[in-house]
Amino acid sequence: MFKDFASRKFEIFILMLIIGATIIFYIGHFDNPFFFDDKHTISENESIRSLKNWTDFFTDADTFSSLPANRAYRPMITLMNAIDYSLAGGLKSTYFHYHIFFWFLVLIILVYLLTKHIYEISEEANKYIGIIAFFGTAWFALHTANAETINYICARSDSFSTLCIVISLLLYIHPFGRKWFLYLITMIIGIWTKQTGVMFFPILSIYILLFEEESLLTSFKTNTASKIYKYLKKIAPAGIIAISLFVFNQYFLTPSSTHSTNYDVSRFEYFSTQWYVTIHYLGNFILPVNLSADPDLAIIKPWYHFKNIFGLLIIVSLFVLMIKTSFNKKLRPISFGIAWFFIALLPTAINPLFQIANDHRTFFPYIGLFIAIPYGTVLLLKKLELFKKYKTIVISISILIFIAHGIGVIKRTEVWSSPETLWYDVTEKSPKNGRGLMNYGLTHMAKGDYENALLYFNKALKLLPNYYVLHINLGILYHSTNNEAKAIEHFKKALNLNSSSPDPEYCYAIFLIDKERYIEAEKYLNLAIQKSPNHIRSKELLAKISGNTNNHKQEITKLENNITNNNSLENYIELSLRYYDIKNYEKVIETCKIILKLDPKNINAYNNLCAAYNQLKKWELGEEACKKALEIDPDFQLAKNNLRWATDNINK
Template sequence: MFERVIAALRNKRLAGLGSLLLLLALLATYANHFQNSFHFDDAHTIVNNSAIRELRNIPLFFRDATTFSSLPSNQSYRPLVSTLLAIDYRLGGGLYPFSFHLSIFAFFLTLTLLLAFVVYRLLDHGASSTRNGWIGIAAAAWYGLHPANADTVNYIIASSEVISTLGVIASFALYFAFPGLRRYCIYVLPAAMTIMAKPPAAVFAVLFAIYRLLFPPEVGHTTGRARRLIGYLQDIAPGFVICAAMLLFVQQMTPHTWVAGAANAHNYLITQPYVVLLYVKTFFWPNGLSADYDLNPFSTTGDPRFWAGFAFIILFITISIAAAVFKKTRVIGFGLLWFLITLLSTSLLPLAEVMNDHRTFLPYVGLVIAAAGAVALVLNSLVFGKRSVKIALACAAGLFLYANGYATFQRNKVWQTEETLWRDVTLKSPRNGRGLMNYGNTLMARGDYEGALDCFHRALVFNPQYSVLFINLAIAEDATKQSAAAEQHFKEALRLTPASPDSYTYYARYLLLHSRAEEARAFLQSALELSPTDLFARDLLTKAEGQAVNQPAKRTPESYLDLSLQLYREERYVESIVASRLALDLRPAYAEAWNNIGAAYNNLGRYEEAAAACEQALRYKPDFELARNNLSFARQKMAATPPK
């Protein structure tokens, strides 16, 4: 009895030492990332999002998903993320990256420590051994120090990935740590709650069902098969019910303006088998990491890469199932199945880019579990008589983890600034139009307009229909006294994405710079209709109104309406709306102008705005038959369009 107590105390001390070493390794590896700047979607979810600047908005985050982003197409229901961002903003005293990175890193540390515990408990299912604790810590260290995961830790808005993954791991940890509470299903809550950070956390229900299938609790030999099946279903049902309910709730709260982003679902889907192959390769050999890959969707299954990916998926599934069948290799099989299942949400839902490293943040947990299972299987089947062999193995593991940590430390440097990040993208993904455009933006920011224009024109070869590229090209052209070309490209951006507030905002800024405040004000009003929390548009509107006061009106309401009708006939609907708004600035009760706005919105497919404009027209002119017809058309379309 006394010997058991001593052994338990020794194991606890060793576990504490291992956890401390793990924490120190992570702190040393990520010590250079806390001042790294905002990137990508941080712009519209943090930098330009007024909602996160007030803690009093926290209850609003849970009621209104439009507070998540200043861009309508990116407004998804993630109140936990918005709440964290608002707290970080307050604690940091503004838009200082340190506080944002610090909170994410705290979650990441917690996740890594819990992962060590979960891996340890899984290994004990296979074969109980004193080595399992150290294998669990080493596996968690590999995950925490893996350079591919650095892209998620450095990308602030990817805190959604960290939080949702933490929820899944925490649910397993609670299940293992507190068996007496299992009957109350408390272990499901972390995963269920973090669905409000990112919906893929709902996959916990599936993972838990597989875990219970592969590692059933010990029961008496007299228990019948039917009774075991009922017990299994009773155990897994709460997870499915709770997670499904949360998932449906999140879907209901997501605005209809949100879009996944993929242009062609078929091409996206047939590319995913090859993407899975690349993800596995990156896990074991993480070279060539890029924040924005230049892999384009396949257009046909005739592409040999599709068949390479397809063959790999078949082989991977076969190995996963075979490993799951045998008791000694079930931990390996569970890890491999974890990887495949958690990838399904991004593989089957067509997204804007076919691959991103932050999408593997949760799936790579599965590969770490599988690798830990394989190492435990090998070590537990060998007899290590010599102490020197154990020391050699420990040194090899330490060297391997050091290599991962060093690579991650170097990867953090890439995320330091916009320029360092996008320069790296242009080197790793030279055919990426967005990468070239963003690197051009960094050149333009330091006054190198010639270099910026070169990047923009090269980017047009790969992305000829990219509205944001036209906006940046126009900004550079205006800065180099090419005003006519600049205005043409601003208008092209509006034509390509009439529902994007940036298309209006940056054109309005151009108009302000050219003393065209009245026109700018109308475009900014359209931008704020699309994105009420857009701080940049708000500031510009204030400037435009100030300039407009000092500029005498040059046209009449009738002339602006005539211009609006002309633009409408030319199918330049966005500009037609702006011209009508200019007429309304001079005559707010101008029914014809309201009607023309409604007709233009109908043609843009924005039926709610169309209906509102037509209702205004009928308010000022109740017998306006044309407005009544436009309103009827808008309402029919709204009724025929199911909400997302």
């Protein structure tokens, strides 16, 4: 039976079987919607709506996202999103999923080729090599944790950059690809997909050390200089280009508005917490029953907390195992796999990110474990002389593992099928995650269940009192329940809490439009576009209301009617501002004089009067009005500004 594994036809048959099983278990995921970062990179990103200027993706990182703080230099992702948008003719997630899944299937085949090659050059070439390689490949294809990446459209940056790294290594291994440096091309594409693509360089370095220049490990003392020179010569092309490209991308192509590093925690606090996070990831690899789309792991203090120390002990143990197995050629697939795992984890372990852990980050690191663990397990069973004796049991257990993971994939696909199922799962798995509680509240609000929505929003507020998105949603909720005062309070908080996202201005503008305050809404929409020029929703809404004189007239008429029914100072002040917005400065002056008859010490009326006189170039009258405002309140900054405007022109 095992001889058949040497047959190329049988090899293709097994690979097609694995591909077929993968398609079957993932068949329900193609209609899953956009989530998380899909919003600002796809749904609200004007840049992907045309391929006409696709070369801009490679020169302007602003095209990556509608959120200035989230603009990374990932032109390949923007290009693929634009291609999928074009093919779909709009925002249809199915087309994005088809594209992502196609490359996932390609990666499955390439993982097999790489795994088999690693095993074969270990001098452990025997009848079990095919079985082990197929097991590792099937495990990778069906592993439940990988569903977190495949179901999440924006995580295509993880899956595609991983594909580029595997292709690059295979191209280096192939004589033609090495001779013509083709592996450098795919490495560059990988870095353009996600900056973690630069980790191909250390992975390649470990591969060369373990499988090509192993004499550096076994006989380091002889001809040391020539061996090191030969080694450095092999790794130099990838190292020079990878590091140079990474630095150039990071410091010259990444916008200054990008805010990817969490400065609220110290680097060491973050790094020491990653020791425990590594245990979390290893746990999900072994038994992925607690996967969460948005984990609630937080910084662990002090750094010597038992969780961190336990994680550190496990890491040190794996490092010791990696080093010990590196000296024995037959065991080097284990060493290489462990090294791959830690190299792939390194970028998210040393740079403090806002999310301490995320289960879709393991897609790239786990490949190392899929190489090391099956190989090491078979060697152990052989050493204990258990494999031949219990071959049927081992195969049966393997099949059960695949089925269990396949069922897990189906379950996670169901979780990702709608906002309600996803965020309910997050609240169950990660109850201390304020964002998860808020988003589950949003699913209640979408159904008109404001009571439960407010319940979850308030739970989230205790955990995230300064989260601007939460205050936006509270503003929307209170607006929906006709509590205008509370709505404005939360919208204003959101506006004050965030200086880079266009969402606070956009959502407040929607509220203002509903209140028929069109001119003010235009102002906030312009602010949103100023923050993010490719925020498509703000542009569309502004185009809808901008320049519509009927809207302006309706707003002013409504205010005039309010004054008739309620002769309040607030209504008069608001009316004077609206007249100012439409440049009817005579009406501003007339309205302000009415206000001053009702309240002779109203500083806002004097200030608005000053601004109107200034616009009419009646500088002396403007100066007089602003001076009266400052006599009442010497710290009134707007009046100071308008007074300076008047006096500067008088002095001219």
